[in-house]
Each structure stands twice: as C-alpha cells, then as structure tokens.
Amino acid sequence: MSKLTRRQLLVFFGASAGTAVLAPVVGERLLGNGSTYAQTVVPLSFTPVRLPHPLPIYQQQVSYLPTGIGKGNILQPSSDAQLTTYTVFDDVIVPPEYERYVIVRWGDRVFPNKDDYFGFNCDYTSFVPIKGNLNDGYLWVNHEYVGYPISAFAPGTPEDVTDTSQFPEAFPAVVGFKASEKNRALLGEFLYNLGGSIVRIAKDNNGRYQVVSDRNNRRIHGLSGLAINSQRSDQYKDVTSWGNSSHQKGDNNYLIGTGPAAKEVFNLSSDGLGNKIIGTAYNCSGGTTPWNTILSAEENFQGSSTFFVGVTEAVNSDGTQVGYIEETTGAEFGLVGEKYGWMVEIDPYNPNFRPRKHTALGRFRHENIAFRAEVGKKLVGYMGDDRRGGHTWKFVSKGTVVKPVDGNAKKDNSALFEEGTLYVAKYNPPKDPSKAEGTGEWIPLVLSTATNPIAPSVLASVELAALGTATRDGLIKLPSRISTGQEVDGGGFDVTIANEATALPPYKGKKLSDFYSSQGAVLVDAFLAANLVGGTPTARPEDLEVNPRNPREVFIAYTDGAPGSDGYPDSRIFVVSKYSPAVTAAQPSGELFKIIEDSEDSTGTTFRWQRFVKGGEAGAEPGDGFANVDNLAFDTQGNIWGVTDMSTSAHNGFDVGAAGTLLDIEHTVVGSESPSVIDSNKNVETSNLIGVFGNNWLFFIPTSGSDAGEIVPFAYGPPRCEMTGPTFVGNDTLIIAVQHPGEDCPYTPQVTLSRETEMLNLDGTLFKQKRTVPRGSNWPSNIEGKPQGAPRPSVIGIRRKDGKGTFV
Secondary structure, three states: OOOOOHHHHHHHOOOOOOOOOOOOOOOEOOOOOOOEOOOOOOOOOOOOEOOOOOOOHHHHOOEEEEEEOOEEEEEOOOOOOOOOEEEOOOOOEOOOOEEEEEEEEOOOOOOOOOOOOOOOOEEEEEEEEEOOEEEEEEEEEEEOOOOOOOOOOOOOOOHHHOOOOOOOOHHHHHOOOOOOOOOHHHHHHHHHOOEEEEEEEEEOOOOOEEEEOOOOOEEEOOOOOHHHHHHOOOOOOOOOEOOOOHHHEOOOOOEEEEOHHHHHOHHHOOOOOOOEEOOOOOEEEEEEOOOOOEEEEEOOOEOOOOOOOOEOOOEOOOOOEOOOOOOOHHHHHOOOHHHOOOEEEEOOOOOOOOOEEEHHHOOOOEEEEEEEOOEOOEEEEEEEEOOEOOOEEEEEEEEEEOOOOOOOHHHHHHHHHHOEEEEEEEEOOOOOOOOOEEEEEEEEOOOOOEOOOOOHHHHOHHHHHHHOOOHHHHOEEEEOOHHHOOOOOOOEEEEOOOOHHHHOHHHOOOEHHHOOOOHHHHHHOHHHHHHHOOOOOOEOEEEEEEOOOOOOEEEEEEOOOOOEOOEOOOOOOOOOOEOOOOOOOOOOOOEEEEEEEOOOOOOOOEEEEEEEEEOEOOOOOOOOOEOOEEEEEEOOOOOEEEEEOOOHHHHHHEOOOOOOOEOOOOOOOOEOEEEOOOOOOOEEEHHHHHHHHOOOEEEEEOOOOOOOOOOEEEEEOOOOOEEEEEEEEOOOEEEEEEEOOOOOOOOOOOOEEEEEEEEEOOOOOEEEEEEEEEOOOOOOHHHHOOOOOOOOOEEEEEEEOOOOOOOO
16 A cells, blocks of 8 residues: 555644644643654654565665674665565564664563562553653563463463473573472462563663662562451461562552542452552553653453463452452462452652552553643543453543642642543444544443443444354343343353344343442443443554644554454444455454544543554555554654554464464455365464564654655564564653563474465565564574573663664
C-alpha cells in the first residue's frame, strides 16, 4: 500500500490543509519529564533496516541489510523490493548510524539486598528524572510473565524441551536457582520474577545510561507483603515464605486498594485481609502521570491448569472470586482473584509510598493507560483490555487536576484515580462500509446503566456474509446468573449464534444492578459488565496514546482482529478474518485507530473514530506492511513509533520447541483455517501469515517531511522476542525493553532453521524466499562473550553513534 497522501495525513492528525504538515508544538507538557516538542522539522536522517518483506520505503530509500552481528550492506532503492534470500541474526539490529547497548538484564544484582535481582520479561519502561536532570533518574520496568527457558516447569513449556540433560534451563545459569519439581519454592520464585523493578540510571562519560547504586533501587513483585498472611485465620496463616534466601522470606511491603471495590468488595474477600493486598504481578504496559508517578498495568492475571501462574478471574455477583483454582499460584499462596487485574500506582522517588491498586479504573486485562491532564480540569485516562473481544475504556475523575508543585499536589492528583466514572466505548458501524470511520459513544459502567448486549449474529455479520460461517460462532461472554437460566450464579456464560435466540432475551432491558450487588462488584467484573451494556468487543486494544498536538485525539493500537475464547471483535468495525482466497485480501493482523472526542475537554460521551493504518503485508489491500502493532510512542518531534507483537509460536514460519516445526504459509487461506491448496489433508491457519514478517520489530512513521506517512523500519529484535515499552529520554535516547528472547526454544545447542517462504510482493504477485534463522536466542549473552549463554530479557538504550543532535 502506498504511503498516505499529504491531505490524508493532515486530516488524520487534525491539522489544517492550509498549514505545514504537523506544525510543531511549542511548550512543555504538564510537569512532564523536561522534554519539549521540537520547533524545527528534521528530515529522515537514518538508513532504514531491511526486513524480509517488501515495503514501499525500499523503493524510495537506501536500506541497511544486516549480514552479521554489527555489520551489513547498504542496498540501493529499487522498484522491485523483493528479497529471494534473507538471514535473521540473533541481536537487536539497528541502523548503521546508531548503537544499541544493554542497561540492565534479568538476574542483575543491582539492589541494596544482594539476594534481590532484576525480574524476568521486561515490558513497560518509564524514566523519571531526579531534580529535572535528564542525565540522572529512576527507571521503572514492568515484569510481565515467566516462560521457558527460565525453567522446564514454566507454564506453556513445549513437551520436547523438558529433558534438562539435553536442554539446559536459564534459571540455574543466571540466578543460581534450580528446581527439580513444581513446588512452592519454584512457584514463589516465578511470582518474584513478576511485578516491577526500580533502578537509578545515569549517563556515563560516553553518553550511555548505566545502573548506579541507590538506596531507592528496589523490587515490587508478585509476593510483596506475603508476611501479612500471618494475620489470617484460614489454611494460609503459615504461608509467609517460599524459601530460605532473604528475598524469599515474606515482608510487610503489601499494597492497598482505593475506590469502590476496596470499600465494597475487598471487605468480603475470603482472605480476611480487607484492603491489604499481597503483591502485584502480570505487569504489561502502563503510564507515567504528569506528576511522575507510575501506573503499572496488571494484564494476564487469569490462572488455569495450564497457565498456572495466576489467580481466579471468575467472580460472584458480589465481586469475590468463585473459588481457588487448584494447582495455581493463587491457590498455593492464598491470593484471591478479585485483588488482581488492576492499575497499580507506584512512586519511584518515595519507597515509603505504599503502592495502590485504583479500583475505580476497573478490573480487566489492562494493557496501559494514557492521560489527558490539565490544571483545573478533570483527569481523563484511556485504557485497553488486551484480549480477543476486549474493550476500549475511558475514566473521567470526579475532581480536577491541581498544579503539580512541591507539597501535597502529588497526593492530591493521585487521589483523582480514587473517584470517578469508568466508560466503555461503543463504536457505531460506518454508514458507508467502504470507509473505515464512524461515530461512537461512551457508556458509563454504573449500576443504573441499562443492559443491551450485542447479538453474536450482529457481531459476526460481515464474516457471515462473506463466508457463510463465523469463527467461534460469534462468541460473546456474559455473566452467568441463575436468574437468566444458567446453572451457576457466578463466572461467565457463552452466548453464540447457535443459542442467542433463547440465551439473549433474559439479559436485555435490565440494569447492571440486576446482576451485581454493588458498584465495586461491577468494576471487579468490568469485562463481562461491559458486554452486558453493549460495549463494542474489539481487536485486542493494546497501547493507547493521546496525540501531543491535539489532546482530543487518542491513538489506539488494535493488535489482532481474530476472534478467540474470550470473544469476537465486531466485524462491522474490525477485520476479523480473511474473507477471500485472493492473495491480496485484507488480513486480520491488527489496525491503528484514532478516536476524536466531540467535547473540548474530552469528558463528553460521544466521539468519532477513524482507521489510520491497517496491519497486513504491503501488497495486500488494505495493508501497510506490519502485523500486530502493540506499544506506541511519540518522539520529541511528534513522530509515531510502534513495535509489533507477533506471536512467538509463528515467528519466521516456525513453531516453538526443539523441533522448530515448519508452519504452512499460504496466501489463499480463507477465514481462520482453510484446506491447503498444496495438500488437502492440511488446514492452513490465517495467523501463520505473520511468519512472512520475521522477528518482531520497531517502526517509525514520520509526520513531517518528504517521507511523512511511510512505515519506516528502524530495528528488529532477537528471535522469538518482543521489543516493548519504548521510552524517549530527552532528545537523544530511546530506552526499550527486549522481552522473552528465545521464548519456548532451547538456547543450547543452538540450531539454524531454514525454509522456503511464500511472500507477497508489492505488486500483488507471490514469490519465494529462502529464510534462515536461529531456532532460539542467546542474546545478550552472545554479544557479551558467551555464544551459547542463556537468553536474558533486558532493557537497552539506543543512541546515535556520533552522540550529536536529536534522535532522528
């Protein structure tokens, strides 16, 4: 797909056609982090990294093709952007004008207590300066989950890698912890590796950030405050540690809750601890307030027999969990489910600030939060529920923002999260189906709101019209209640096209108060309550960001349109399937949207929506040359940066595990699965099409200059990783986390995989590419003198080699 026209770009960013493209913003953000938006436009000043798949930028610009770690060739622009061979390397590949360096790694002992160590699977990052000095400050890093090769007992470990005599684990090599069985010690260590880390970083003489010693360096993890179990009267009274090391003995660093659920639900919790909460975990993305506190998002907290590092998601009508799920970490340590799945506020500067879970923001699988905060106005926060069929949310505070100065202003502004209204977005279908734009409304999630769930046949109407059938039969989940004819009064109930005629009527024309006993209970069960009131199930909303040039506009990364076990995205709004065998047909691989609030202060209940770019190969229509866009960030010149979140299990067209099984990639696939045109006994999955894109990568969309609107590849990460949490510090450094390199694959002995991949060219024709890729990863050990060393999730810095000028 060609780049956006100047007019399209102006319209999307809300600029006037008579102005320069995105006239620069002057002035500082509210307290912010010392950054300002540039007053001059800088042209593209780096060589785009060459990825395996064709992109229009390669027809117009020279590109950098890596030929090894730290080396590569410059390719001249060509009208034919296809590559018939491509080799993937085990490193963070950046343009030749830049360098990448490691700031901190999983397992690093950078805390006052040397038994403490930096957690696993880094995600969201945030930098807050000390006394306004951008060269010295605190780095917050989320730790989301654990997975192989940390341990052969990790959730989801492939069956063919559990022989530790053949395939070593990373835990013993990095931390010195060895487990011979799945017991309390191991489960506790898994939870310790989640949560977050606070470390002080400062620039060295070479301009690179490094960790420095500081008494405020600390961990906040999944079992922080475990010692309070001693206050219980149930069977968990003595569960106050998970080992003999000092970091394994429970402390009193518990968290607290605020808002309706803290007052109306936690007092009913079976742990008997009231408003005291053990730990924070499953921390995905987040947000930094203008007064420099951090909100960390608890995402995939739901436990199961397979993914046992979690708690119970299902709740009763009063908001308390339906019970412990056997063999999960929730059941092992007595962690009640209603206390997880929240936005958690932390003050990096102040270790005496007790972290708190703000229940007014709702309990769901939080991805991040973006703020509109202006002195004298209500605080507005935007959030996403990262699940298939998850919702898009807005919180509007009851009180107003005060100027963040010394004194109580930080406390006063943080209190805004404790009381307000949570809204769910309802997208109205476009009047013209050929246009990806329309109107919408914000529905308040309060007890008096009427219930009106969307019928599965309506959600799936586009796929039904195209294919005569719907993936997952148009599934939508609603709260299970005996009053609606269900057998149990708690948890969820599946409504599909098959049963909607009889199942839906008892749920319509009522109020949320008919299903929940308190406002707190509504917020604990926010996902199902949102389905009840007619909120639009969407395509995995991951990152949301407020446009720095127009705060009425909110950018939303919808990562994946395919339906799943949690629900079905509204097909009238999102591309949920491949509707045609045409090789250029649209793919359900994510989309970048924009919401434009109708109200000046963003507190109103109506909005407009537009789609900016569409995931899928650039030769598809529509398709902009990426898949599964995730985190977004704006640089100091207002350009958009994004990272992709393609599933580890399909990178480069190979499954995880020791076997590295070849996945079928055929562009004629229809729906979710289709008989193979090569072998009629095989089904080809639409999701396998992401294999053409290779590793997850970082892209840049300039919003000014001759390349405005292009998708420009800036970097790709090691095999099987995500690049997450991009944070710009000042004008010269990008901090970014590299999560789960080598996930679910052996790291030694290392094996090279090769295949022939069916690729879509820019002209809509197919070609074959020979792809070579490492099975797993040894990064960053391999760039630190240990070629077969364990992969370690890490946080890195990226800067220009010459150390001069702005980042781009």
